Structures are given as structure tokens and as C-alpha cells.
Amino acid sequence: MLKDIIEKLRSKGCKITPQRRIIIQSLIKFTKFPTASELCNDIRQTNPEISLDTVYRNLNLLIDMGVVNQINLPGKDANVFELSLEGHHHHLVCLGCGAADCLDYCPVDEKELQKATGLKFEIIGHSLELYGYCEKCKALSK
């Protein structure tokens, strides 16, 4: 997974710096989708010298490369990042702890929707987020 991404960057002429490598590694390792600064703090535990702007710059680079998605959650800590190697999918976002799981299954049939909405609007994509509580947070609230 790390190798694939490195290879993709290399093939597009990007240099593979230690910072870049660590950012990708950290992103792979996260179980929730991190904000830019969460990612930076995580990396600083082993590499205290990295700067937040480098994290931002590389996240934007990875987004341009199609390796990372940026997700806008409602509320605070709204901008989070995820690896996007898996193609189209959706998320189960926990309202308790903020953890987000992926849902491979896509329940949205765009063709059906296009029929239902008529021809005025041409649908070319969608985003669906499911909100609720994960196992841990369900247990905590009881």
C-alpha cells in the first residue's frame, strides 16, 4: 500500500522525501480520518521537526494525485482526510468519537435518481455520509 503510493508519486515526477513517506505511513495507520493537525501531531511523536505547512502541502499534493480524499464533516474539526485507493464508497461516521468506517456497498442508484428528478439536472456524482454510533460509543451511552 505504501509502496503503491510511493510508486505512483515517483511515476509522476515527485521526489520521495522522508517527510512525504512518513505522512503517507501515518495516514495508513490512522483508524479514524484525521484532520491535518491530528496527522501532524501524530507524526511529531516520532519526527518532532516536521512542520504543519509541509503536512498541508503534501495532503494537497496527494489529493491532486488522487490518492487522498478530503471529507467535510459538519461541525468543528470539519476537514478530515482519508486514503482513497478503494474507489467509490461511503462512510459510517460516529457522532460520539468521530471515528469513520468505510461502507463498500453503495445504496444510491444514480440512474433511478436521474429518472426521478427529470432531465433538468444532470447527475454526475453524489456523496453520502451515514451518522450514528459505533459499538464503543453505543456501550458508553448506556
Added chain:
Amino acid sequence: MLKDIIEKLRSKGCKITPQRRIIIQSLIKFTKFPTASELCNDIRQTNPEISLDTVYRNLNLLIDMGVVNQINLPGKDANVFELSLEGHHHHLVCLGCGAADCLDYCPVDEKELQKATGLKFEIIGHSLELYGYCEKCKALSK
């Protein structure tokens, strides 16, 4: 519609100032979902003296009152506001001009989804945005 909202505010003990009234009127009038500053600029065409912080303060108040929804769109101009008198619905967001239409019909069956995802995650809500091109922007791109 304006009256209903004013009444609701009054019943909760809020004062009805000219600014407040104009903000609501402008919000009703918009055909796309405006950002806070778009809303402010629109209001300034007739009331140049209004300040952006008042717009923000009142939008937050209206959100607390349940009269307005805040929607996070991906990319720039991410935070937009809509009146939320119609209950649960989704949006057709134009990638060309940013205009957003409402879709009353909800194609997401949460019960089905709950079955499909199992019991680990308890679904209590969802958000769905459809992206594409409105009639105008479709025509322009040809």
C-alpha cells in the same frame, strides 16, 4: 414564511430587529444557498450599514432555533446556509454555478442500510448530496 419565522423567534423571546428581519428576507429570496458573506453582500445592496458579524450572529441564532441549516460543501465556499422549514430532504448541487435545488424525495432507506451494515454501527441519520450540472450550466458547457 417570513411571518412564521418571526413568530417563532418572538415566541422564544428574541427581539425582532430590522437587521434580523432583513437577514431572513434575504435568505428566503436566495435561489442558491449563500455563504455568510454572500448573504451579507446581498443585504448591503439595500442596507449598506449591516456588519458581517451581525450576519454570523443571526445565522447561528437561526440555526439554534432550528430555522436554518448549515451545509458543508466540498471545496471552497464550503459553508452555506439554507432555510430548513421543509424537514428531511437532499440537494442537487450544481458544480458549475453552485446553485442548489432541494430534492423532497429521499432515496435512502435507513432500515435497509442497517440490515446491510449489521449491528455494529447504529445508524441514526444521513446526509446525501447529489452533484452535477443544472440546465443553465449544461447549456454553457456545450
Added chain:
DNA sequence: CTTGATGCAAACTCTTTGCAGTACC
């Protein structure tokens, strides 16, 4: 050696807050 990447600092945008004066109820 060349070009792109980094770190620092500062700029920028969006949003919130403190405060004194104002106006709605």
C-alpha cells in the same frame, strides 16, 4: 547540478468575541 521540497514567518480567509453604545419590548 538542477529542480522540487522543506521550514520559517507572515499573510489570508472565515468566524467568533469583548466592549460600549443603541434600540426593541
Added chain:
DNA sequence: GGTACTGCAAAGAGTTTGCATCAAG
């Protein structure tokens, strides 16, 4: 008249940019 609201200015958060230095290819 009292309390909530306004405008101003300034503070904060999050993100981007300019620049000199550094290192990957």
C-alpha cells in the same frame, strides 16, 4: 428602563504563500 442586539475592532482558528535553504534525482 432593562436586556438583548448592533457595530466596531480585535482575536482566533485553519490554511496558504513567499522566500531562502536544502536535498532527491
